[in-house]
Amino acid sequence: MKIVDSHCHLDFDPLSSDINNVFKRARDVGVARLINVGASLRGSRASVEMANIYPNVWASVGFHPHEAETMLDIDNKIEEIETLSWDEKVIAIGEIGLDYYDPERPITLDQKKKQKELFTKQLELSQKLKLPLIIHVRDAWDDFFSIIQNSKFETQNSSAAQGVVHCFTGSEKEAKKILDLGFFLGFTGLITFDQPKFNHIRRALKIVPLDRILVETDAPFLAPEPFRGKTNEPAYVLEVIKKIAKIKSISIEEVVENTTKNVEKLFNIR
Numbered sequence: 545m546k547i548v549d550s551h552c553h554l555d556f557d558p559l560s561s562d563i564n565n566v567f568k569r570a571r572d573v574g575v576a577r578l579i580n581v582g583a584s585l586r587g588s589r590a591s592v593e594m595a596n597i598y599p600n601v602w603a604s605v606g607f608h609p610h611e612a613e614t615m616l617d618i619d620n621k622i623e624e625i626e627t628l629s630w631d632e633k634v635i636a637i638g639e640i641g642l643d644y645y646d647p648e649r650p651i652t653l654d655q656k657k658k659q660k661e662l663f664t665k666q667l668e669l670s671q672k673l674k675l676p677l678i679i680h681v682r683d684a685w686d687d688f689f690s691i692i693q694n695s696k697f698e699t700q701n702s703s704a705a706q707g708v709v710h711c712f713t714g715s716e717k718e719a720k721k722i723l724d725l726g727f728f729l730g731f732t733g734l735i736t737f738d739q740p741k742f743n744h745i746r747r748a749l750k751i752v753p754l755d756r757i758l759v760e761t762d763a764p765f766l767a768p769e770p771f772r773g774k775t776n777e778p779a780y781v782l783e784v785i786k787k788i789a790k791i792k793s794i795s796i797e798e799v800v801e802n803t804t805k806n807v808e809k810l811f812n813i814r
């Protein structure tokens with residue numbers, strides 16, 4: 545099997561300090577390639593470095609919405625991302641987007657404004673560079689759809705979608721809108737969690753065609769069952785694949801074949 549973990553952060557501890565074993569365990573279950581996703585300037589640099597050391601690793605570069613609040617000199621920071629993107633192993637801008645989830649207190653209008661500005665500027669960068677997007681959206685669907693629909697966002701060519709909404713957490717309604725926009729949807733260990741509060745994600749998965757699904761771990765976060773609560777790692781993407789196969793009543797091989805083809809098409813990697 546030639547599985548791709550389309551979204552992980554191997555530069556985070558404790559994965560970075562155990563990288564060779566992490567790769568070995570991934571290879572042992574058939575994970576042939578990985579995309580290491582940048583979420584900050586430090587993470588984006590680390591992703592590019594890692595992709596240049598390991599032939600089976602590709603990189604994305606960008607600022608996660610959580611970076612927005614403390615970011616000064618946003619245009620300069622985005623220029624640094626642009627410079628990093630020139631590396632030939634960089635295949636996407638991401639992860640970028642909106643995240644209004646805060647268990648402590650409601651997010652302020654000013655925080656939302658900063659996130660929207662950072663997101664919009666990075667959308668423009670991706671258009672300029674003609675690179676696909678890795679998008680993070682949490683509790684911010686309305687603003688996400690309005691920014692995407694109002695931006696001068698163009699499909700790069702009619703046969704290729706322009707990005708992935710990673711770690712999909714929405715319901716059928718959002719899934720349909722994302723499909724209409726031409727994006728892929730990335731599914732994580734969340735679909736393996738038993739509680740009813742994750743049922744809506746499983747229901748959404750049912751209506752997403754196989755040619756629009758990517759699989760990912762988002763390691764070191766969100767380890768799927770039966771590893772829930774542990775450090776996630778690329779080898780565990782197999783649990784996500786098994787769950788998709790079960791929900792869609794198809795074989796594991798069929799999930800792997802399709803999701804790998806989707807990664808190759810979206811990010812133009814072979």
Ligand SMILES: [Zn+2]
Pocket residue numbers: 639680710711
């Ligand atoms: Zn994310």
Ligand SMILES: [Zn+2]
Pocket residue numbers: 551552553581583639762
């Ligand atoms: Zn991530």
